[in-house]
Amino acid sequence: MKKCFLTISTRLVWIILTCVCICAAQNAPLKEGNKREAHLIELITLDDTLKLDIRYARTDNFVGKVVYAEARAFMQRPAADALVRVHRQLKRRNLGLVIFDGYRPWSVTKLFWEVTPEDKRKFVANPKTGSRHNRGCAVDLSMFDLKTGKLVEMPSDFDDFTDRASPKYVGGTAAQRKNRDLLRKLMEDEGFTVNDNEWWHFDYKDWKDYAIYDIAFAEVKTGK
Ligand SMILES: [Zn+2]
Secondary structure, eight states: OHHHHHHHHHHHHHHHHHHHHHHHHHTSOOOOSSOBOOOEEEHHHHOTTSEEOOGGGSSOSTTSSOOOSSOOOEEEHHHHHHHHHHHHHHHTTTEEEEEEEOOOOHHHHHHHHHHSOGGGGGGSOOTTTOOTTTTTOEEEEEEEETTTOOBOOOSSOTTOOSGGGSTTOOOSOHHHHHHHHHHHHHHHHTTEEEOSSOTTEEEETTGGGBOOOOOOGGGOOOOO
16 A cells, blocks of 8 residues: 555646656747857957848847847857958948847747748747747848948848748849849858758858857956
């Protein structure tokens, strides 16, 4: 009888533990082994001529709410260095990089997933697997004219969740496609890969080396 009671108790403990683990998994990023420590760099500390247009720190984004308390952009050091090299290449053409988003805490990816309708979810990452933005190795960006400060024309705006956002979209004007393809070429030369659905999103080649982080911007230990 005592043995039977013990077996039932053990089973109960297992069931409770399993439930706790499942609940915890939904509120925390995936844990992976053998990943590098985050070494996030604030991009403008490497080159203050980079332009920031952090729409998630304002209300003119697809969520319609402020999701970042601070208008800042970070990436892991090797990715940040590569990005600055692209920016310097563009200077010769009187252009520069404008950054919409870099490192993104995991809890923000979870929020994006929850507010996005199912038929548009190819444009947002599933929090179960996380985003390369969460690893500090993805960036959303475009180009601006150094003289006027204005964004160059692209086939679509940032976070346009339509076919126009595809890097293979054949519509729009020749000038828009030329700008988009120039950005892609220079980013690819520095080890970035464009996303299949979004001309503005690029992943850095080292992304697998880094974990999914949920560090708030205010908590990032900055420094070179
Ligand atoms: Zn992105």
